[in-house]
Amino acid sequence: MVQLKINKLCMQFGDRLLFKADALQFAKGDTIFLQGDNGTGKTTLMKVLAGLIPATSGELVWQGQTHTKWWQKSPQLGKLVYLHQHPYLYEGSVKYNLSFAGRHQKMSGKLLAQRVDAAAKMAGLEHLLDANASNLSGGERQRLAIARAWVIQPDLLMLDEPVSNMDKESRRLVLEMVHTLKRQGTGLLVSSHQTCGITALCRQTWQIENQRITSGPFNTEQGSVQEESLHVITS
Numbered sequence: 520m521v522q523l524k525i526n527k528l529c530m531q532f533g534d535r536l537l538f539k540a541d542a543l544q545f546a547k548g549d550t551i552f553l554q555g556d557n558g559t560g561k562t563t564l565m566k567v568l569a570g571l572i573p574a575t576s577g578e579l580v581w582q583g584q585t586h587t588k589w590w591q592k593s594p595q596l597g598k599l600v601y602l603h604q605h606p607y608l609y610e611g612s613v614k615y616n617l618s619f620a621g622r623h624q625k626m627s628g629k630l631l632a633q634r635v636d637a638a639a640k641m642a643g644l645e646h647l648l649d650a651n652a653s654n655l656s657g658g659e660r661q662r663l664a665i666a667r668a669w670v671i672q673p674d675l676l677m678l679d680e681p682v683s684n685m686d687k688e689s690r691r692l693v694l695e696m697v698h699t700l701k702r703q704g705t706g707l708l709v710s711s712h713q714t715c716g717i718t719a720l721c722r723q724t725w726q727i728e729n730q731r732i733t734s735g736p737f738n739t740e741q742g743s744v745q746e747e748s749l750h751v752i753t754s
């Protein structure tokens with residue numbers, strides 16, 4: 520089972536305690552809605568889990584191994600993906616962006632070409648494959664970033680405000696991509712200020728409140744109502 524375990528995590532900026540967590544687990548197949556008011560540390564937590572910034576103290580255990588810098592050398596690179604709400608795109612075309620990680624993972628050329636085509640279609644970007652990624656609109660950039668993750672099918676995917684500032688059609692396309700990944704077993708950790716189609720996929724919650732991160736079941740009633748509309752959308 521692919522999983523990331525977090526033990527005795529503490530995050531401070533200077534003297535300011537942002538959050539603490541005793542024990543959390545994020546595994547393949549999990550669907551977790553990360554909730555918390557503005558400034559409670561949702562983005563910071565995701566960056567810590569992605570290895571982009573170090574925690575003040577605590578332990579991250581990936582596949583049974585404790586490494587402070589496991590993401591730099593590990594064969595698991597690309598297995599855990601963090602998507603910021605303002606995603607970084609590579610200099611080059613949309614196609615280059617979609618192919619980049621698959622090429623580095625030595626995916627077969629045929630499979631990569633199939634997945635890049637499928638991802639471009641799902642993201643509604645097939646007419647922009649040769650366009651420079653830096654010329655895309657904000658919504659197109661967000662769709663491209665999720666499509667890029669979709670190509671490599673990560674085991675764990677962290678989505679930071681995935682549908683903020685998106686119109687209805689973009690939200691529908693993104694939901695379809697994320698739902699497909701979920702069906703394929705990708706674990707999801709999703710931060711969002713409002714419930715949406717993607718949070719409706721979640722069955723657990725991590726709540727940051729009073730500088731503590733606690734986990735529990737997610738309000739399934741709300742989730743199931745929204746998931747009904749998801750079936751309509753994706754069928």
Ligand SMILES: Nc1ncnc2c1ncn2[C@@H]1O[C@H](COP(=O)(O)OP(=O)(O)OP(=O)(O)O)[C@@H](O)[C@H]1O
Nearest residue numbers: 532533537555556557558559560561562563564712
């Ligand atoms: N590098 C840093 N140095 C000092 N303070 C920081 C740093 N990065 C973030 N912070 C502070 O930590 C707090 C949490 O920021 P973070 O972006 O993680 O919150 P958030 O829960 O994602 O907020 P929002 O819901 O508004 O997006 C904020 O007050 C922010 O200013």
